[in-house]
Amino acid sequence: AQSVTQLDSQVPVFEEAPVELRCNYSSSVSVYLFWYVQYPNQGLQLLLKYLSGSTLVKGINGFEAEFNKSQTSFHLRKPSVHISDTAEYFCAVSDNTDKLIFGTGTRLQVFP
Amino acid sequence: DTGVSQNPRHKITKRGQNVTFRCDPISEHNRLYWYRQTLGQGPEFLTYFQNEAQLEKSRLLSDRFSAERPKGSFSTLEIQRTEQGDSAMYLCASSLAPGGGELFFGEGSRLTVL
Numbered sequence: 201a202q203s204v205t206q207l208d209s210q211v212p213v214f215e216e217a218p219v220e221l222r223c224n225y226s227s228s229v230s231v232y233l234f235w236y237v238q239y240p241n242q243g244l245q246l247l248l249k250y251l252s253g254s255t256l257v258k259g260i261n262g263f264e265a266e267f268n269k270s271q272t273s274f275h276l277r278k279p280s281v282h283i284s285d286t287a288e289y290f291c292a293v294s295d296n297t298d299k300l301i302f303g304t305g306t307r308l309q310v311f312p
Numbered sequence: 313d314t315g316v317s318q319n320p321r322h323k324i325t326k327r328g329q330n331v332t333f334r335c336d337p338i339s340e341h342n343r344l345y346w347y348r349q350t351l352g353q354g355p356e357f358l359t360y361f362q363n364e365a366q367l368e369k370s371r372l373l374s375d376r377f378s379a380e381r382p383k384g385s386f387s388t389l390e391i392q393r394t395e396q397g398d399s400a401m402y403l404c405a406s407s408l409a410p411g412g413g414e415l416f417f418g419e420g421s422r423l424t425v426l
Contacts, residue, residue, distance in 0.1 A: 204354075206354075209352075232413045234413060234414075236417075241419070242419060243315075243316070243403070243417040243418050243419045243420065244355070244403070244405075244415075244417040245417075246414050246415075249413060249414065251413065290354050290355070292354075294413050298343055298345075298360075298407050298409050298410075298413050298415065299345070299357055299360060299368065300345075300355075300357070300413070300415060301357065302347075302354035302355045302356075303354050304352070304353055304354045305352075305353070305354050
């Protein structure tokens with residue numbers, strides 16, 4: 201069975217500071233990994249995904265993530281956050297069935 | 313707007329009543345998913361369809377829950393004899409398979425059971 205762990209339920213950060221949101225996964229098969237963002241009162245949007253190839257994946261809004269197979273991690277990073285990045289971020293895993301298993305989410309709160 | 317559409321957006325009902333949610337996916341997408349999200353949690357998979365065939369149902373989907381996707385287009389999720397524990401956001405998503413895993417989500421239908 202697959203699972204995703206997001207250890208940080210909340211991450212407060214000041215504007216223009218760097219941020220890392222942590223994600224660890226568990227799977228017995230090859231996986232696809234995703235980060236989704238949910239802004240207040242909006243649907244989930246895909247930030248980025250890792251399917252294969254380069255382990256460093258770049259997404260929208262300046263976010264990037266690195267797939268680390270040995271550490272079973274897929275941490276999300278941004279070098280300089282903006283107030284508009286305040287949202288809930290979800291890490292997810294799938295096994296090529298397109299059925300996503302989500303983590304519990306990390307709330308990123310950016311302060312001026 | 314050609315995204316995933318869900319109706320109604322909000323539903324308040326009394327315990328024991330039946331409710332039905334509708335999802336209209338992106339028109340060319342052959343897969344449709346239902347998820348449930350409660351406060352402070354990530355979306356939990358309920359079920360998914362490929363065209364009109366229901367391919368998988370989660371153990372979370374009790375006998376009171378039924379989902380259909382007639383003709384492989386829109387889908388309905390019905391909850392019978394609602395309980396307070398059914399209060400949640402019900403999310404619908406669609407994808408084009410095989411598609412590399414990008415699901416397109418609707419804004420959700422929020423259910424409150426009194």
